[in-house]
Amino acid sequence: MDNQESKCSAPSVALAFLGGAVAGVVAGLLLAPKSGEETRRALKGYARKAEEEVLEKAKEARAALDETIERGKHFIAEKAADVEAAAKAGRETMKEKMDKCCS
Numbered sequence: 001m002d003n004q005e006s007k008c009s010a011p012s013v014a015l016a017f018l019g020g021a022v023a024g025v026v027a028g029l030l031l032a033p034k035s036g037e038e039t040r041r042a043l044k045g046y047a048r049k050a051e052e053e054v055l056e057k058a059k060e061a062r063a064a065l066d067e068t069i070e071r072g073k074h075f076i077a078e079k080a081a082d083v084e085a086a087a088k089a090g091r092e093t094m095k096e097k098m099d100k101c102c103s
Helices: 010-031 036-102
Strands: none
Touching: 010 036
């Protein structure tokens, strides 16, 4: 078998959360005897709470994405500087060797 690490991605966690929320709402509707008006009021409250939680998770995901993008930009800039320095050193070394050889 493969020895792959089992990590949960953000979309799978969000999907599991939403699935659990839906299952909880359905179970609550089936098991709690309330009038239609009370049930509608409760559903509106659940929907409002779920919306707030989803928006909060979306904000957190956006902040994490922005941070990852910034780290990626910084990493690329560092590596580009390293490559540029290595190329410059190689050119200088080649020039020195050519000067030494042809002189």
